[in-house]
Structures are given as C-alpha cells and as structure tokens.
Amino acid sequence: MENQVLTFGVELSKPVLLAIAAGIPVLVFALYWFTVIKVKKADRIILAIIRTLIMYILFIAILQPVMRGKKDTDSFMAIMLDTSKSMTIDDCSGKVQRATVAKRLIKDGALVKEIKKVFKENLKFYTFSTDIKPVSEDLDNVSSEGEKTDLVRAINGVVEDNAARSLSSILCITDGVDNVNTVNALTQLGYSMREKNIPLYFCGLGSEVKLKDMVVAEVSGPDTIEDKLPLNLNVTFASQGYPSRTVPVKVYEDDKLIKTFDQPLQPDGTIVSKFTTTPAGTGFRKYKFEIPVEADEFVKDNNSSFITVNVTKKKERLRVLFVQGYVSEELKWVNRTLVVDKDINFVSLSRTGPGTWMAVNVEDEAERNALSNGFPKNKEAIYRYDGIVLANLTPDILDKQQIETMVDFAKTHGGGILLYGSEMFKPKWANSPLFEIYPVFLEKDESLFRSSAAKGDLKMVLTPEGMSHEIFTYDGDYKKDKEKWEALPALTSFGPVEKGKSGAMILSTHKSEKNMYGNYIVMAAQNYGSGKVVAITVDKMGSWRLKVDAADKSYEKFWRQLVRWLTTERLEKVSIKIDRTFYAIKETVKIDAAIYERAMQNKDTYVEANIVDPAGKLLRVKLVPSLEGNWTYEGKFIADIKGGYRVKIVAKHPSKNMESKEIYFDVRDTSLEFSNVTLNESGLRQLTSTSNGKYYKPGDIVGVIEKDLKKVVVKIQMDTDLWDSPWVLIAIILLFTAEWIIRKSKGLI
The missing domain is CATH 3.40.50.880 (Class I glutamine amidotransferase (GATase) domain)
Incomplete structure (x- = not known):
C-alpha cells in the first residue's frame, strides 16, 4: 500500500483528546499515591505506570485507530448471457439455436481465454432475462426460459452487484430484443454507462430475416375520459415478413362489434392508426382491436389488443x-x-x-x-x-x-x-x-x-x-x-x-x-x-x-x-397498475397499488388484489408495502389459465373500505418474447456507441475483442484496523500479569 495515513474511527476534538490524555495519568497516580496499605514509593510509581499504560491502550482502542492507504487492483469484467425465450429460436447459421451459439462462445474457451489475457481471472458470469443470476463459467443447468427481456434492469443489476469491485466493462451476448423499455430508456442506459466509465460490448445473435407475423402491438389512450366527449385511441400495428397489404380491423366495445375498417400495413414496419369513438355511457369500457390470423404466421395469438377506459360524468367546468x-x-x-x-x-x-x-x-x-x-x-x-x-x-x-x-x-x-x-x-x-x-x-x-x-x-x-x-x-x-x-x-x-x-x-x-x-x-x-x-x-x-x-x-x-x-383525468384514491395487458401461461403477473386517501395511509390498512380468472373464480392476493414507500404496495401471482382476467385493488381499514378501478389483462399461449424476434442489431450498435463500447458478430468476436478491451488499474482504499489486532489484547494481558506479579511479590494481594 502507498500513502498510508493514521486515522481514527471515533473522532474527538483536540481539547477533549488532550484533556483525557492528561487526565488518565493524573487520576491513576492520585489513586496509587494515597493507599490504605503502606507501599514503597518506587513500587507505587511502577504500579501507576503499568495501570496508566493499560488505560492508554484501552482509550486508544476505543478511538478505533485505522491505518488507511491505497492499493492498486485490477478491474473486473462481467460477461452476460441472455436466457430469455427468444434465444431458443433456431435462426443462427446452420439452423442452430441462438442459446446454443451463446453457450459455445463461452464453453469452447477461445473467447474466455482471449478475455483473460486482459483481465486474468477477474471475470464474473451472469445469465439474465429481467433479473441477473451469477453463474459459473461452465454454464451447467442454464436454460432459456425468461418471459421477457429487460436490458436496462439487467445491466444496472450487474453494476450494482459489482459496486464493491472495480467493474470496467460488460460483454453481453444477446439478440437485443428488449420488450420492456422505451428507446429513450435504452439511450439513457448507454449514456449512463459512459458516465460510469463502463463501456458496453455486445455480441448479437440471430437473424435479421423477418419471420412472418402481423401484430396489434398496442392500444393507447387516456385512462379516464368524460362522458359524451370523443375518445381518441392510438392503435399500433406491426407487420414483418409480408409485403404491403390491407387487412380488416374489427373494433369491439365491451365485446360488442361497433366498427370495421381497413388498415394498410407496411412491409416490415410499424404504423400507428388513430381511432375516434364516443363511449356509450359512463363506467369502465373495454375497447378491443382485432385483425385476422394468417395460416403461415409465426405467432398466432398476438393479433388483437385492447384498452380499458373509465368514462366519468362530465364536470360542469x-x-x-x-x-x-x-x-x-x-x-x-x-x-x-x-x-x-x-x-x-x-x-x-x-x-x-x-x-x-x-x-x-x-x-x-x-x-x-x-x-x-x-x-x-x-x-x-x-x-x-x-x-x-x-x-x-x-x-x-x-x-x-x-x-x-x-x-x-x-x-x-x-x-x-x-x-x-x-x-x-x-x-x-x-x-x-x-x-x-x-x-x-x-x-x-x-x-x-x-x-x-x-x-x-x-x-x-x-x-x-x-x-x-x-x-x-x-x-x-x-x-x-x-x-x-x-x-x-x-x-x-x-x-x-x-x-x-x-x-x-x-x-x-x-x-x-x-x-x-x-x-x-x-x-x-x-x-x-x-x-x-x-x-x-x-x-x-x-x-x-x-x-x-x-x-x-x-x-x-x-x-x-x-x-x-x-x-x-385524475387518478383514483386507490390506484392499480400492471406492466402490460398480455402475459404467457405460467408467467408471473406483478401488481402495484398506491393509496392516496390520507385516512387510509396507516399500518391498520390491509391491501389485497381481487382477481377474477377466466373460469370466474375469485382469487385474493395480499399486497405488501413496497421498497418505494409512500404507501405503495406490491404483490405477485402466477396466471395459469388461458383467457381474460379482471383485477382490482381493495383497501380495508377499520373506518372504511375503498376500491380501485377494475382493469383487464389476457393470458395467451405464447410469450411476449415471440412478439418481436428479429436480431436488434441497430439497437445494440446504438448502445455500444453511446457507452463507448463495440458491437460484434459471433464469427468475428474471437481474435478481435482482446485489442478492444481496456484493463483499468484502480486505486482502492484499504483500511487496516489497528485496534482490532490480537497484539492489543496480548499487551493488556502482559501488563495485567506484570502488575499481578508485582502485587503478589510485595504482599499486596
């Protein structure tokens, strides 16, 4: 270590330190000078010196002395392997699954060996879809079962997991299909990593060839609207693998067909269509948009989407x-x-x-x-x-x-x-x-x-x-x-x-x-x-x-x-939120709630989610306070039946009960992971650009990445506790032993 400095865990002002340092010998010598048994002056002085030393050692130990210095340490690199369901698609060279190619890159050893030339053994391996999981280099028992991919959460999780280490770069092997975050959130992730000096390196897996699929990707609009006002909805349609075409769209209000219109679809693109209607009365209304399913579509149950809107009585002004x-x-x-x-x-x-x-x-x-x-x-x-x-x-x-x-x-x-x-x-x-x-x-x-x-x-x-x-x-x-x-x-x-x-x-x-x-x-x-x-x-x-x-x-x-x-459009006094309107069978649904009614904001309030499944069975899920605080709650349950679900929050208090609005979601056969399965090379390249990293194809990464990686030597603070040393205890024991021997030999015991 270099630049070592003596510091203390317990800080006292100089006047207090000097007063205690001077007071210890004065107090000890005063006590030993006036004794009941007559003791020679030389013996009193020796005993007082020994007791003073013991008191000084104990006092210094209470101050917790620490020798603080800086030590050079090599930085770490994290290697992340995507284990979401889209990695099971066999569109890599030779009709091989993406997950298989990813495992080969690591298990064959050439890539890891090249990285170790730079980072030696300072590597950590993770799998991820949304949350991260540390794994060993041999990748035993790793399977691709994640229902969605959240690059922002996963990469930030790796950074947090290595907060005590000097993480200097991340290599992520993925198809780049993030189905949770917006483009803006991903851009901010790249800039955030640049700010932390942690470049992102990506190895992109999969094909950019479009698999045939047509999707009603999203229906967005206001949660609440006043009665008799026009409701404007934005409907996002996506098509890939098909030429330009026009498809019929059926619009349902509470399962009643209210309109049919023709929608042009772009080849391999997304288009947003605006739909306007006037709700038929107050209350919660469900608007569903549906397009036909083609026989050769890769995913057959993403051809409809819906939104729930609360139609309220119109305010006077x-x-x-x-x-x-x-x-x-x-x-x-x-x-x-x-x-x-x-x-x-x-x-x-x-x-x-x-x-x-x-x-x-x-x-x-x-x-x-x-x-x-x-x-x-x-x-x-x-x-x-x-x-x-x-x-x-x-x-x-x-x-x-x-x-x-x-x-x-x-x-x-x-x-x-x-x-x-x-x-x-x-x-x-x-x-x-x-x-x-x-x-x-x-x-x-x-x-x-x-x-x-x-x-x-x-x-x-x-x-x-x-x-x-x-x-x-x-x-x-x-x-x-x-x-x-x-x-x-x-x-x-x-x-x-x-x-x-x-x-x-x-x-x-x-x-x-x-x-x-x-x-x-x-x-x-x-x-x-x-x-x-x-x-x-x-x-x-x-x-x-x-x-x-x-x-x-x-x-x-x-x-x-x-x-x-x-x-x-005001939110309710009891609010409810789920992250999306469609889930796969056996997927975990996370429910968030918040209480804004002051009378209900106390520990006596019991909060639960009331869920009605497709069979009409009522399920009650207790919600617990979330880490966010501010009277927010969260809970989870596993949706194991295909079909439509209804869920609302019920808050119970000795003085009164309150409920949230009721919202809907559907459970389907396939995962969100298969709604967009094309390699997102452009998105990954954007992330590497904003974070000062680099993008690789599977066949190009070995033999190249070593030249791009930069090992950083970081000076980390090292503290050596002096007060916690066994020598402190040994010194005290030796001094007490010496005092006992003197007392024994002089007949003072």
Whole structure:
C-alpha cells in the first residue's frame, strides 16, 4: 500500500483528546499515591505506570485507530448471457439455436481465454432475462426460459452487484430484443454507462430475416375520459415478413362489434392508426382491436389488443389558475385561447412587483381575497382549481407552506400542474421541495441558460411517445399530425434540463441541441401521486399564434388539449397498475397499488388484489408495502389459465373500505418474447456507441475483442484496523500479569 495515513474511527476534538490524555495519568497516580496499605514509593510509581499504560491502550482502542492507504487492483469484467425465450429460436447459421451459439462462445474457451489475457481471472458470469443470476463459467443447468427481456434492469443489476469491485466493462451476448423499455430508456442506459466509465460490448445473435407475423402491438389512450366527449385511441400495428397489404380491423366495445375498417400495413414496419369513438355511457369500457390470423404466421395469438377506459360524468367546468413571476405577453395569448372556452374557467395571477399581485377573471370575492396576497397557502383555496400553471417563477417567490400545498394538490388531491418557462428549470429549483414533482432532472450549470443555443429559436421534434399522445392529436392521421406540429414556426428560447426522470414521458425534444443524454427535452409529463405534472422548458410559444395564418388554430388546439389532459383525468384514491395487458401461461403477473386517501395511509390498512380468472373464480392476493414507500404496495401471482382476467385493488381499514378501478389483462399461449424476434442489431450498435463500447458478430468476436478491451488499474482504499489486532489484547494481558506479579511479590494481594 502507498500513502498510508493514521486515522481514527471515533473522532474527538483536540481539547477533549488532550484533556483525557492528561487526565488518565493524573487520576491513576492520585489513586496509587494515597493507599490504605503502606507501599514503597518506587513500587507505587511502577504500579501507576503499568495501570496508566493499560488505560492508554484501552482509550486508544476505543478511538478505533485505522491505518488507511491505497492499493492498486485490477478491474473486473462481467460477461452476460441472455436466457430469455427468444434465444431458443433456431435462426443462427446452420439452423442452430441462438442459446446454443451463446453457450459455445463461452464453453469452447477461445473467447474466455482471449478475455483473460486482459483481465486474468477477474471475470464474473451472469445469465439474465429481467433479473441477473451469477453463474459459473461452465454454464451447467442454464436454460432459456425468461418471459421477457429487460436490458436496462439487467445491466444496472450487474453494476450494482459489482459496486464493491472495480467493474470496467460488460460483454453481453444477446439478440437485443428488449420488450420492456422505451428507446429513450435504452439511450439513457448507454449514456449512463459512459458516465460510469463502463463501456458496453455486445455480441448479437440471430437473424435479421423477418419471420412472418402481423401484430396489434398496442392500444393507447387516456385512462379516464368524460362522458359524451370523443375518445381518441392510438392503435399500433406491426407487420414483418409480408409485403404491403390491407387487412380488416374489427373494433369491439365491451365485446360488442361497433366498427370495421381497413388498415394498410407496411412491409416490415410499424404504423400507428388513430381511432375516434364516443363511449356509450359512463363506467369502465373495454375497447378491443382485432385483425385476422394468417395460416403461415409465426405467432398466432398476438393479433388483437385492447384498452380499458373509465368514462366519468362530465364536470360542469374546469378551473385553471395561471401563476406567472412577471407580466408577460404569453399570458395574453393563453388567456385569449382559454377564456373563450365555455368548458374552462381561466384565472390568472401575475406578480407585478415585490409583494404585489394582480388577479384576473376571478369568480367571486372569496377567490379575489384568497389571491390578493399572491399564491394561496391553504388547501381549501387551492382545491377550487383543477389545474395550476407555474410560469417563470423563482424559488424565493413561494414559501415552504405554499410549496407543500402545491405538492399536496397534485399528490393527494389529484390536480394537474404545468411547469412552464426556462426560469422554472434553473439549477436552484433542485434545492426546493417542489423539485419532488418535476418530471425531469435539472442541469447543474446555470451558464447553459445564457448560451446562444438556449436563448435562440428552436424547432421542436415529437418523440414516439409524443406522436401518439392526445395532447398532440390534430386531424387523426398519425403521420400528418406529426408533420403538422413539426412544421410550426420555431419557438423562442428554452431552459436546458439534464434528462427525464424514471417513469416520465418525453413528448418532444429540441431538433438539434443535445447533451450527453440525447436531444434536450422541450416537453415531458408524468403521473405524480393521484395527479399529473407537465414540464414545458420553452419561454414563449406565441409564435404558433403570431407567425401563422389566422385560420391556423394549432396554438389554440395545443393549449386546450393540454389543459384538458392535465385536469380531467385524475387518478383514483386507490390506484392499480400492471406492466402490460398480455402475459404467457405460467408467467408471473406483478401488481402495484398506491393509496392516496390520507385516512387510509396507516399500518391498520390491509391491501389485497381481487382477481377474477377466466373460469370466474375469485382469487385474493395480499399486497405488501413496497421498497418505494409512500404507501405503495406490491404483490405477485402466477396466471395459469388461458383467457381474460379482471383485477382490482381493495383497501380495508377499520373506518372504511375503498376500491380501485377494475382493469383487464389476457393470458395467451405464447410469450411476449415471440412478439418481436428479429436480431436488434441497430439497437445494440446504438448502445455500444453511446457507452463507448463495440458491437460484434459471433464469427468475428474471437481474435478481435482482446485489442478492444481496456484493463483499468484502480486505486482502492484499504483500511487496516489497528485496534482490532490480537497484539492489543496480548499487551493488556502482559501488563495485567506484570502488575499481578508485582502485587503478589510485595504482599499486596
């Protein structure tokens, strides 16, 4: 070891140390000087010195002395083997299974031998589909049975498992078919690994030849909609292995056929079709989309998909409070857009100077009084609104009570909050309690906000999540809607943010400016508690009104759809969530729940999932508190019967019981793993690029990877406990023995 330094586990101030160090001999000599039995002076001094040494040793041991230094150690490499079901497909050279090729790469020894030239024996082997499992190099008893593939969770799991070691690179042998994460999440994984200095190396297995399959991949839309309003759904169709064709689509509402339409399918591609209908009354409605099954399809039971929508009684009027840190022209355009909407009561509150505010469009004197001194502090005043817009405020404008009221407004009351303007995303907000509700992480460097890129005009680009979101619905044509929004005039200045938080939907980004996590975020949204939060990082959107023809209503359409989405769809006081709507037989279904009703948030509340299986049998599954806390619960059960299931959460408390909405899912013969089975080479190459790694084909990796790998010599901290040494105990025993011998020889015992 080098640079060794003596430190102590128990830290005391210098005055206290000096006082104790000086006090020990004084106390010991005082006790030995005044003895009952007459003892020679020389004997008293010797005995006092021995006892002082014993006390010093014990005192130093209590301080826990540690010799701290640094030691060079070689870094580790992790090798991950995909064991999901898609690895059983026999589309490798010679009609060999992907899993067989993967095992050969490791068991034949050539690849491992080459890697060991760099890392010696510092290798760890894992299998994964979602969770990781450490295995030995011989891969005994390894089979490909995983029902889905989660690269983000698996790779992060390997990093966490090696937190105490110096992991410097990961080799993953996989077909790259991640059926859990979004493209954005995978991109963030690559950048995250680059930040940790852990490059990702991938060996891709499988064929890029498309197996014949047509899929109704997803139906997305709002969880809740008001009665008599049009319901806009996005239906994702995918086709591979077939030429262009048109197929009939049947649409069912609660198992009743309500419409049939023809859907063009692209060859080896995905297309999103927008479907609009008006629900037949209130309550939970199930909308199912179904296409015919072809005789030569590889997977025959993924040709339908559905969504469950809660149709609620229409509110009389939505109330929105727009709060801005200074009087801006933007408010004028938003006000003109929303104040004429008979379904929206738009109230504005503008800061005109230190401690002075101006309220416009208030409903009554009580509301005027509540807003006279700025943003309200009590919940009753805030609960009058369905949504709140916070535009270009600084943290010093809101006090702790106002912020806590606002957090409660979204989390418990179920209100919607829009964070608008670059001022809302400056680094200082990260230290505010309000940051808890943000759907994005903030940059730490405020100088970025003064850059020419941040101050200039920007063109907005919709992400796949934004393209299918109801905020950006236009005429109902998926492709034309995207073109319409992206053709609008440039927006003015924005606040650079670092990246989206886990669970946030990134709806739009800057067309050109980016950081290490990808293009800068323009708009993001997330559920927070029982409410929702949207972040818009730009300062001005008025160009969508000022720089277009008078007949163009894009600006008005955007704000009205944003406000309605933000305010009309509240989550329940007891919420339920499952990760998808389709499972394979014998697959584990994970159920998550959350309690937002304050009266139910205590240890006396019992939470269970009530599941009705296809045979009509009621199953009760107890949910336990999750590690996330905040009155969230989780549970699992194995779906062992093919067909449709219904599930809801029941929360029981001595004072009352509450239930969540009822949701549906289907259990099918085949796994999610076979819904997309083509080698995802482009996705793996993207991950290697963002993480500074490299992509290999099975036949190319041996003989090449050794030159690409970089062993890192890491200095790790090494602590040697001096107080825990056996020599301490030996010294104390020897000193006590010496004292006993002296006492015995002098007749003092």
